[in-house]
Amino acid sequence: MAAGIPAAARAALEAERAAKSGNISRVIIAVPHGWTPSRFCMAEMVRLAPNITIDVADSCALASTSDAVILKGESLPDGAQITAIIASRENDAQRSGAATTAQMIQPASALDTEFDVEARASAMKQLKRRGEAIIMATAKPGDGIVSRYINRPISRLFSRALLQIEGVKPIYATIAAIIIGIMMAACLFLGGPEGLIAGAVLFQFASIIDGVDGEIARATHRSTLSGAKLDSISDAATNLAFIAGVIANLWQRGDQFSAAIGLLGLGCLAFGMILLGNRARSNGGAFTFDAVKNKLRSNPSSFLQILIWITMRDFYAAVGALAIIANFAGTALLIFSFITIGWLSVVILVLSGLPQAMGQTASAAAKDKN
Template identity: 40%
Template structure:
């Protein structure tokens, strides 16, 4: 079939990152995913003066469209194939493709593309829409109302840099966890509050790697596993170091609550991790959550909501900042005890079903 021509008014527009992926690559991918051009094995990116693809654009074409040959054209040189449909590339990205039916229409279109700001605004709107769609149906109340707006804003900034990948966001979350640990170890009473706030910040930033992965089509089993491990280490580090901080301050009772709760949590997570490995699927600690999701009810939905990371990280941040660390750790110890019993029951039930 005839190859399509994606027409940009400038190199800046063709190479501009739209949620981390160059606009030319996203437009070509959108066409390949459409019914009309799904079988096309070649496309032309046309830019006045010829397209100068950045190294990042070339690498993204190779990653996302390995089987599609990309040619370069110049609408002013008059060498575009006569039988190829010419499309306004930015309109393709916007979801309402505009086809320029003849050479005169192409020349008229080029003459109308004088307002750079209008084109950039369209590309920014497409980028924002892509990032906005990266939320997950399983997001809890805190995540939807507080965490996601912040994490999306961070993702929007990071996705403006060529070469950004989910691993960079995971590294940012890990760096936040390290700052949290430093505050808890060396900050005394003020460090306890700062550490709790950074624990919540790590929970917010934890959403960034998934958003970048979904926005740039880089989701992977390895990334999900790394994210799970990072979350688990951060959770355990906060609880253990917060308890140690309180012990050093002389709040032995509070530290004891935290230590017992931490021990119970470690037992449960170890059991879940070993079961996940033995089943041979993706490494996860979500066996209990998945079991409840399979048998939904108001009670199980409420339990899942209040035990999600976004909720308990926010609760720890607020209660520690208000000076209720001991009460929070007492509640934590009791809650983990109930959770551990639930974990053991669920694991025994699933083992019995498998047998």
């Protein structure tokens, strides 16, 4: 497999994309002495390439074929590369005025040669490199500063391991993040000083795991609007539960002042999320809380970028965890409330100036969620 999908299924997907150019009449997966795809591989080929017929053949029987573009399966060329190779072959034929041998990545003479141990090892290394490149490409340009340098490298470790499992789906990681959020809330509400620290660590862990479902979705071509919606709602619930849990924990331990100020910040955060959620719903597109963030990014500046970074979950989860571990929970809650009041003001101002027709843009952005 390559990043959770059989290499043959990835090849089928790219062949179907290339077939849209109209220059592909047949796709054959050729293996020495034939090959029988597994049930999982067949299901993935149907899911990813439903509009193209894929044949499986003995490569030895195709060695004399001279009018085919032959690609090394382990190289996993994408649709654009396949289209370019075919176009190059056709241009060569037009310039020469006669049919020529197709441009080939792999010579036809190699088809009737079985892989030796060294060649097989080389092919597997190349396939592994392509799979790793796919996983590395799952990062988002909009990642926060903490996510980019801390969370993503860790979340990719989990994604890389999970993508070794046949049929793994993004929802599994989403459920794991929800369970971690429930454990976090239980620690905060019931655990006293130790529970406060455990809850803060779990909140940061949930922030890391939150990236896994999106990485799996993008690597396996399973990004959906419904998945993005569930991810957004579970993220919001975890965020609110964390702040509420810290407030309750401090209140139980006698710090009513910090808890009261924190309650104000919690109210501002919840109200802002309601406004953002209502805007997303009224747009009729994807359900996300990113309307203001996307608007601010449309007019980039260093100052706005810093504001966006410090109000993103990856940043305040990491800073909050460190502050609580260092016994500055009350101070962190006061700072959070101050920032959240400012954030709510920006949300109200920006939403009041945004048109009601941002659904299509939000839909496209949501499919890349996490």
